[in-house]
Every structure is written in structure tokens, then in C-alpha cells.
Amino acid sequence: IQGQPAFRATARGASIFVFVMDETATELIVPHLDRPVSHVKLVATGKPLAFHLSGKGIRIPVDKALWENGIPVLELR
16 A cells, blocks of 8 residues: 555555554545455554445544554554
8 A cells, every 4th residue: 555645554464554644634544455354453552443444445533542652553454
């Protein structure tokens, strides 16, 4: 996933890791992927996060509390 202003991403195995870079974002939209996503979690705490599939991709609400442990890293799997 390249060229997204709000986040950067990398993959390892079956996981995609999303590094949230925009502190003002209230939602991330991850474009459609070549694999299904069954869960999203915050790596620092293991807390599962809500997400919704839409015509644009995977929509993930972003709360200010995600920034408590530094730059939020989300695992999509």
C-alpha cells in the first residue's frame, strides 16, 4: 500500500502492519487488498479495533486514545 498520506504500511506473512502518521485523522481507509481481513488490532495493546468494509476499502475509525503509546501500529489480518 503506497501513497497514502495518513499512514504507511508493510507486510509480513499473513499480516499487514499500518503505521498511523496523521494525528488529525478520524478514520483510515485502506484500499482493497488482495487478501481478506478478518480482524484489526492495535499492536501496542493487542486491543481489537472496529472496522468496516466499504466500496473504497477497509474503513478503520481512529480515536485519539490510540496515540497513548506513541505512533499507533495496527495489524490487519
